[in-house]
Amino acid sequence: MARRRQIFEGQAKILFEGPEPGTLVQYFKDDVTTLNVKSRGIITGKGVLNNRISEYLLTRLGEIGVSTYFVRRLNMREQLVREVEPIPIEVIMRNIAAGSFARRFGMAEGTPLPRSIVEYYYKSDELEHPMISEEHITAFGWATPQEIDEMMSLALRINDFLSGLFLGISMRLMDLKIEFGRLWEDEQVRIILADEVCPDSCRLWDLRTNQRLDQKRHSGDFGDLADAYQEVARRLGILPESGPSDIKGPDTLQ
Structure with a gap:
């Protein structure tokens, strides 16, 4: 089956045409940028974690009646979303x-x-x-x-x-x-x-230590960011059992 057409690529995600009208497939990248795109790097597995974290939080928002573009998670790095x-x-x-x-x-x-x-x-x-x-x-x-x-x-x-x-x-x-x-x-x-x-x-x-647990933790070395993203997923109870392994995304999108 042919690869789907790419619609958009941003700093942290790629959007492809969806399997049916009105939908898109959103792929989470491992790229990380800070300081208005002046500093770039790669955190292996970041896209996997962001996919799971966003799925969880958007689902919870949907439960209280907040309408979102999220439909469902497709795999470790991709979500089906509504086209808006x-x-x-x-x-x-x-x-x-x-x-x-x-x-x-x-x-x-x-x-x-x-x-x-x-x-x-x-x-x-x-x-x-x-x-x-x-x-x-x-x-x-x-x-x-x-x-x-x-x-x-x-x-x-x-x-x-x-x-x-x-x-x-x-x-x-x-x-x-x-x-x-x-x-x-x-x-x-x-x-x-x-x-x-x-x-x-x-x-x-x-809450207790004021340790930064987000992208703003970056201070010249991207290495410590991986721990921050994993800690957020761990506290939410959604860290993948196999860990945020590096999964090829665009190459597997069919």
């Missing part, structure tokens, strides 16, 4: 000051914020994902005011649920990046979560 019209906005939920947010406001990392803060960024590697306002979003036609309200409402709900879930396994969700898309069904459109949720897209700290 992507909205080129990254929604960042800030719970505790860290990273660029802490530097921007002269705050010590780990300082709790008075409440969760929502920020918007334009999804563009070439422009290094500039921060934008609702005025930018509506002026350039990226989303309507109603869609912005829907994205914010969903983002707050997702953030609240995941914050509690991670707290239950002794981790603090410092911040979270999520993306949304328009799902067209019977000439009707609704906004759904259209992004994986894994240590690539959120900042996680150990």
Whole structure:
């Protein structure tokens, strides 16, 4: 059987056409990038772990009524997802000051914020994902005011649920990046979560030690990141029994 057509390749995933209309196959890569794609590396097995972690978290979100693009996991590195019209906005939920947010406001990392803060960024590697306002979003036609309200409402709900879930396994969700898309069904459109949720897209700290358990742990050597991703999967109870072995992905996609 011929290999399916590639639709998109990003920093951490590849999308292929799905087995039926309205679906895509999402393949998780082992590539890791930091500092706005200025630093690159490979963590063998990262894609396997992210696939399992995202499957678990998106399934849990679905159980509380949050609509997502996730359909089911196909194998160790691939998921079947719904095809959506992507909205080129990254929604960042800030719970505790860290990273660029802490530097921007002269705050010590780990300082709790008075409440969760929502920020918007334009999804563009070439422009290094500039921060934008609702005025930018509506002026350039990226989303309507109603869609912005829907994205914010969903983002707050997702953030609240995941914050509690991670707290239950002794981790603090410092911040979270999520993306949304328009799902067209019977000439009707609704906004759904259209992004994986894994240590690539959120900042996680150990509740007691403040040890970083996400991609931001990288400090010049990618080696220590493997342990962080495995620790998140272990605490969630989903570490593959055989370990995150290196499985060839695009070559096996039929």
